[in-house]
Amino acid sequence: MDALYYVEILVNNLPSSMSKFGFVNFKLLQDGDPKHRSKLARECFEFNNIKLIEWTSQSPDLNPVENLWVIIKRRLKGIEFNGINEMKEIV
Incomplete structure (x- = not known):
């Protein structure tokens, strides 16, 4: 999996999954995998207003x-x- 595929998964699945479970305001927790910290992922989080939980490596x-x-x-x-x-x- 690369950063582009990771972002596609987020964009195509995260909003519907959060809505399905009734989460309106949520924060995403992810590990330090490079694709999670990629420029593309960061831009996706910012554009889609996805809040992240800061996590100690x-x-x-x-x-x-x-x-x-x-x-x-x-x-x-x-x-x-x-x-x-x-x-x-x-x-």
């Missing part, structure tokens, strides 16, 4: 979902999937 302990990803990766290590549907069932 290298702080998985502050982000509880990071602990979940570690558990999932451990449990799935070595498993080979025969397609996306099988992966979804197992996960």
